[in-house]
Amino acid sequence: MTQKKSTEKKGLDYGMLPGLAGYQLRLAQIAIFRDFSEALGEYDVTPGLFGILVIIEANAGLKQTELARAAHLDRSTVVSVIDNLERRSLVERRAAENDRRSNSLVLTADGAALLKKLKRRVVDHEKRLVEHLTEEERGTLVTLLQKIFPEHR
Amino acid sequence: MTQKKSTEKKGLDYGMLPGLAGYQLRLAQIAIFRDFSEALGEYDVTPGLFGILVIIEANAGLKQTELARAAHLDRSTVVSVIDNLERRSLVERRAAENDRRSNSLVLTADGAALLKKLKRRVVDHEKRLVEHLTEEERGTLVTLLQKIFPEHR
């Protein structure tokens, strides 16, 4: 009931959707995923995988269950993710000290080298992403999002 | 290299992730999806399905291909989505006028009635979502997201 020019030919009416933060978040997510994949396409690394590599690098030796919690994944899902990264020689499962049930996850040299390249791409991607925003707006956006999901206390 | 208190026991280091708008968007998305599903759980409607119902309501008679473009889905994906909604008697495929290849999509009476209920839930969900934001911050957030993904020109 907001827009009147309906018989114009192309533009559909999105109803209440554009006013919903949840919907805008969803759209932004889609745009981001596509640009991210394009930017890192040749390396076959999704946003999720990138995040996992960063977390392993920043917490060398962490256990699979810890990674699961950090990445909001089930333990069983982490198994296949690490299988994947280990197959590609980016990550290694090491025997953990003190607990023979656990694995300690570390980046291999290859993994660390790749991550370095990925980070540069991601920074470029991030710039593209917010290129229509001023530096201040970008900061505001991150702050507002953190308020919605206060994970990093 | 930003945080120092690493041996504290629980809190992992997220490296560069928290500063990335793309990452915060991703986290917010996860939180939203979970709360949305919980809010509409008994109706078995995802954020995506909700959006599709809204678009069909706001553009009664639109064709499947038009819906595909609007919802960023492939034509073939729309087929199963509409199969699903039609099976649940929420949407109807009608013969389109002027073109016997196309279907015209409309909400059924049941679909319209359900959507009315869903909208109330979604408004509540949205309130919860942004409850840590002021009204002004909420407006700012939507505006900033629209700038990232300027779909609604």
Added chain:
DNA sequence: TATTGTTATACTCTATAACTATA
């Protein structure tokens, strides 16, 4: 008993390619 990693399995969402009927 509880926890870690694993397996087997399945479900959702999505896309690609080839087909059909119309245009």
Added chain:
DNA sequence: TATAGTTATAGAGTATAACAATA
């Protein structure tokens, strides 16, 4: 030739449940 919808198929990404080894 081109387009609308469909089918068959496949691939991510994810979860649940049950299990063996270890705590």
